[in-house]
Amino acid sequence: MTTLELDRHDPDVRPARRARAAVVRMRGLGMSGRPTLAISVVTAGAILAAWWAATALQLTPSLFLPRPSEVIHQFVLVYKNGYAGASLGAHIGASLLRIGTASLLAIATAIPIGLAMGLNRWVKGILDTPIEFYWPLPPLAYLPLMIIWLGIGEASKIALLFLAMFAPICLSAQAGVRSVSLERANAARALGASRWQLFLHIVLPSALPEILTGIRIAFGVGWSTLVAAELIASTRGIGYLIMSAAQFLATDVVFVGIAIISLCAFGFGLAVRLAERWLVPWKGRD
Amino acid sequence: MLRIRNATVTFEGHDGRQVHALDRVDLDIEEGAFVVALGASGCGKSTLLNTIAGFLPLSDGSITLNGREIDGPGADRGVVFQKDTLLPWASIIDNVALGLRFAGIPKRARRERARELLGLVGLADFAESHPHELSGGMRQRVGIARALATEPDILLMDEPFGALDSLTREQMQELLVSVWHRTGKRIFFITHSIEEALFLGTRLIVMSPRPGRVVARYELDFVKRYVETGDVRGIHLDPAFAALREEIRQILHSDHHQGIAA
Ligand SMILES: Nc1ncnc2c1ncn2[C@@H]1O[C@H](COP(=O)(O)OP(=O)(O)OP(=O)(O)O)[C@@H](O)[C@H]1O
Numbered sequence: 139m140t141t142l143e144l145d146r147h148d149p150d151v152r153p154a155r156r157a158r159a160a161v162v163r164m165r166g167l168g169m170s171g172r173p174t175l176a177i178s179v180v181t182a183g184a185i186l187a188a189w190w191a192a193t194a195l196q197l198t199p200s201l202f203l204p205r206p207s208e209v210i211h212q213f214v215l216v217y218k219n220g221y222a223g224a225s226l227g228a229h230i231g232a233s234l235l236r237i238g239t240a241s242l243l244a245i246a247t248a249i250p251i252g253l254a255m256g257l258n259r260w261v262k263g264i265l266d267t268p269i270e271f272y273w274p275l276p277p278l279a280y281l282p283l284m285i286i287w288l289g290i291g292e293a294s295k296i297a298l299l300f301l302a303m304f305a306p307i308c309l310s311a312q313a314g315v316r317s318v319s320l321e322r323a324n325a326a327r328a329l330g331a332s333r334w335q336l337f338l339h340i341v342l343p344s345a346l347p348e349i350l351t352g353i354r355i356a357f358g359v360g361w362s363t364l365v366a367a368e369l370i371a372s373t374r375g376i377g378y379l380i381m382s383a384a385q386f387l388a389t390d391v392v393f394v395g396i397a398i399i400s401l402c403a404f405g406f407g408l409a410v411r412l413a414e415r416w417l418v419p420w421k422g423r424d
Numbered sequence: 425m426l427r428i429r430n431a432t433v434t435f436e437g438h439d440g441r442q443v444h445a446l447d448r449v450d451l452d453i454e455e456g457a458f459v460v461a462l463g464a465s466g467c468g469k470s471t472l473l474n475t476i477a478g479f480l481p482l483s484d485g486s487i488t489l490n491g492r493e494i495d496g497p498g499a500d501r502g503v504v505f506q507k508d509t510l511l512p513w514a515s516i517i518d519n520v521a522l523g524l525r526f527a528g529i530p531k532r533a534r535r536e537r538a539r540e541l542l543g544l545v546g547l548a549d550f551a552e553s554h555p556h557e558l559s560g561g562m563r564q565r566v567g568i569a570r571a572l573a574t575e576p577d578i579l580l581m582d583e584p585f586g587a588l589d590s591l592t593r594e595q596m597q598e599l600l601v602s603v604w605h606r607t608g609k610r611i612f613f614i615t616h617s618i619e620e621a622l623f624l625g626t627r628l629i630v631m632s633p634r635p636g637r638v639v640a641r642y643e644l645d646f647v648k649r650y651v652e653t654g655d656v657r658g659i660h661l662d663p664a665f666a667a668l669r670e671e672i673r674q675i676l677h678s679d680h681h682q683g684i685a686a
């Protein structure tokens with residue numbers, strides 16, 4: 139009989155009964171938020187092991203690639219005695235102050251200007267030309283101008299970092315405004331939203347994920363511009379530390395400087411990602 | 425009273441030719457009416473709704489609500505789209521209360537009102553959930569509750585159930601009728617489904633494209649019968665219902681063939 143046959147399960151293909159039903163979630167695109175920490179830690183370990191092996195087997199002279207132990211030793215020395223005329227804390231502090239000031243200025247100006255450019259034809263028309271003109275330029279190209287205009291003090295360094303960080307945030311804020319769907323805006327208008335309420339309750343939160351992505355990119359650009367900024371008559375700063383060490387071919391100190399920059403950059407990136415998780419937990423779900 | 429007179433909308437097509445999306449449409453929607461618009465794709469239904477909502481200005485003619493000319497969107501006309509437009513960052517109850525927030529109503533009062541409305545659409549248990557945790561039908565119900573919250577004079581609905589499966593769709597139709605009956609709101613409703621149009625409307629307008637015009641009007645009483653008897657099957661099996669369905673299908677089909685020939 140058909141029904142009997144349909145009811146009969148082949149014992150071999152019967153699914154194993156689970157003790158408790160598993161909690162599941164939507165399969166997304168790509169990795170879709172599944173944790174990658176373990177993979178990253180293993181990768182980092184592999185790179186360190188390769189570094190150690192290459193130096194232990196003396197594949198390269200120490201001037202090219204110092205041993206991990208040498209770098210750690212140098213780090214302790216720099217930490218204890220300072221380097222190039224300032225303590226390690228002073229170098230790090232000087233760099234953090236520059237990038238911190240520049241990023242605050244960039245965030246405080248680029249977000250409102252970018253939003254205004256996304257919302258208003260006149261603002262967009264006027265500011266588009268200068269921004270589109272300057273932002274693809276390499277910071278090193280306009281560095282001499284900064285020095286001529288602003289002198290060799292802190293102002294020119296912060297201005298250089300500010301200009302580098304401004305563009306990605308400004309462009310992302312514009313893209314954020316463009317990402318607001320007309321239907322969502324119209325629905326809010328039909329609920330009685332005034333222009334200001336439309337901005338505050340619809341445009342701003344809709345643009346927020348893009349803006350945070352822009353800030354993340356800006357910090358990346360900022361750190362990579364830092365060394366250039368500290369080329370200008372500095373006496374302290376991580377970039378300055380690296381440049382000084384390079385003059386004496388102190389590869390191990392260069393490595394110390396690089397490690398500090400990447401740790402700082404990682405810390406800032408982590409902070410922005412935490413801010414994202416806190417501010418836009420709904421990202422990708424609308 | 426919502427009064428539409430001689431409403432005409434002309435778009436500029438991408439090739440520079442003029443598209444007459446709406447051509448001299450007259451329509452009155454009085455208190456308590458449930459007006460359904462039906463017609464082939466591209467006949468101007470959404471255009472008509474967008475002009476009533478105030479999203480789109482008229483090329484010619486006038487639309488007045490309670491004597492006042494419509495010149496932009498406003499909270500006196502609630503809108504529900506086919507695609508839900510809930511805010512993903514806000515909880516369901518805050519989504520429903522959004523219009524009340526815009527109106528400056530204090531938090532406690534607007535949440536209380538939103539809670540009542542969620543009860544009306546059967547989602548009281550989901551007040552603190554977020555939109556992505558709800559099914560399409562549930563989200564559409566939230567959209568209806570949200571549109572009702574500001575006590576609009578009219579509810580404008582553009583294929584609100586178009587994306588739902590037939591069973592959910594029937595449940596939503598019955599829910600909408602009960603909301604309409606209990607609140608006494610007038611409704612302007614767009615659909616592609618002849619059965620949905622016949623079941624829901626107190627009045628039906630059939631539109632035809634190029635130019636967008638109203639080609640037929642019917643006064644219906646199936647929905648009143650449903651409110652009195654609750655007998656959905658009986659209505660769908662009624663010979664009068666079947667006859668009207670065939671008649672309207674004829675009208676729509678002739679449009680369709682014209683459209684293909686054009
Ligand atoms: N913004 C626009 N610009 C140019 N033409 C438009 C625009 N919006 C609509 N149209 C045209 O106006 C006509 C009516 O469009 P409308 O969206 O009102 O149709 P509809 O009846 O809602 O169709 P559907 O059932 O497919 O939603 C169509 O021919 C369409 O191409």
Ligand SMILES: [Mg+2]
Nearest residue numbers: 469470471582
């Ligand atoms: Mg439409």
